[in-house]
Amino acid sequence: MIGSIAATIVISSSSNYLAGNFILSNPDTFYNDFFIKPWIRICTYLIGMLAGILYNNFKNGKKQTNKLFLGYINLISSSNLIHFRYSKPCFVLSKLGHSGIVQFADKVLNNNILRRGMYLLGIALISAVVWSLVPAQHDSSNFSQAGHSIYLAFGRIGFVLGYFLLVLPCLFGKRNLLKTALGARFWNPLSKMSFCMFLCHQWVIERSQYNIKSTRYYDNMYAFYLGIADIAITIPAAAILTLIIEIPIVKLEKAFLVPNKLLKGSHFEEEHEDFEAIEIKK
Numbered sequence: 627m628i629g630s631i632a633a634t635i636v637i638s639s640s641s642n643y644l645a646g647n648f649i650l651s652n653p654d655t656f657y658n659d660f661f662i663k664p665w666i667r668i669c670t671y672l673i674g675m676l677a678g679i680l681y682n683n684f685k686n687g688k689k690q691t692n693k694l695f696l697g698y699i700n701l702i703s704s705s706n707l708i709h710f711r712y713s714k715p716c717f718v719l720s721k722l723g724h725s726g727i728v729q730f731a732d733k734v735l736n737n738n739i740l741r742r743g744m745y746l747l748g749i750a751l752i753s754a755v756v757w758s759l760v761p762a763q764h765d766s767s768n769f770s771q772a773g774h775s776i777y778l779a780f781g782r783i784g785f786v787l788g789y790f791l792l793v794l795p796c797l798f799g800k801r802n803l804l805k806t807a808l809g810a811r812f813w814n815p816l817s818k819m820s821f822c823m824f825l826c827h828q829w830v831i832e833r834s835q836y837n838i839k840s841t842r843y844y845d846n847m848y849a850f851y852l853g854i855a856d857i858a859i860t861i862p863a864a865a866i867l868t869l870i871i872e873i874p875i876v877k878l879e880k881a882f883l884v885p886n887k888l889l890k891g892s893h894f895e896e897e898h899e900d901f902e903a904i905e906i907k908k
Contacts, residue, residue: 627783630669634779637666644766645777646759670786677790680727681797687728731798741800744791751788755781822864822872830859 637643643656660666734741759777761768769777796805816823834856842848 627669627672630665631779631783633665635775638775638778639771642771643774643778644762645769645774645781646763646766667782669783673783673786673790677794677797680794683727684731684798734795734798735800741795744794748788748791751784751791755784755788816861819861819864819868822867823860826863826867827856827860830856830863834859 637660641655641660643660734744759781762774762777766774792804793808796802796808834852
């Protein structure tokens with residue numbers, strides 16, 4: 627990530643690339659030699675990978691804890707060695723087997739100050755990335771070349787990191803308005819097509835821009851119309867790619883590359899996937 631940030635600053639400074647106005651920055655070299663290069667864009671993918679690793683470790687750590695908790699309780703119950711009258715032994719027992727990420731998730735879920743701080747910091751980062759560019763959009767000279775380069779290096783990182791802070795409590799199981807909105811069932815079809823939408827959206831944008839036959843004045847409303855039009859074309863194109871390429875390939879991978887035991891899963895995982903707590907009564 628440090629190398630990507632350094633490369634972005636050096637390349638944009640040496641080529642005089644401007645944030646938010648690539649047309650004034652030699653658009654051919656900006657796009658082909660800078661904008662689409664993986665060493666420029668990799669930071670946001672690394673943050674996404676970090677989110678996936680945290681979520682996977684959280685789920686695995688939680689399942690391991692649940693297995694230990696249930697097994698220990700079954701042992702005690704069958705031997706009648708200990709009589710549970712108080713909640714403290716259960717609390718101590720529930721802590722056994724917790725991984726570091728599960729402990730961190732518990733802090734996020736149970737500490738209102740920490741969680742709200744993450745929400746505020748995430749909103750602040752996204753707002754800063756969006757609104758700090760406005761002066762440069764009105765007049766690129768409002769930013770020095772160093773300012774343009776710093777924004778190009780940290781703009782995407784700040785936006786994605788802000789979003790990461792907003793959704794992290796949701797990944798840990800916190801039920802809030804954001805999780806309700808993002809977890810609604812009507813998103814399921816789009817979520818299955820998201821990768822193909824990512825692959826074909828740039829092609830849709832390029833086709834619409836290259837087919838322009840006259841000079842156009844861009845304002846916020848016109849940009850909004852173009853965005854809606856690009857989305858309306860991208861979704862059907864992604865649906866076709868998903869049906870004829872992605873889904874068949876995924877089925878082939880499951881048939882030939884994934885062991886059957888991983889597909890079927892253990893009996894415990896199926897029965898206790900959403901295990902939250904166990905209440906022991908006298």
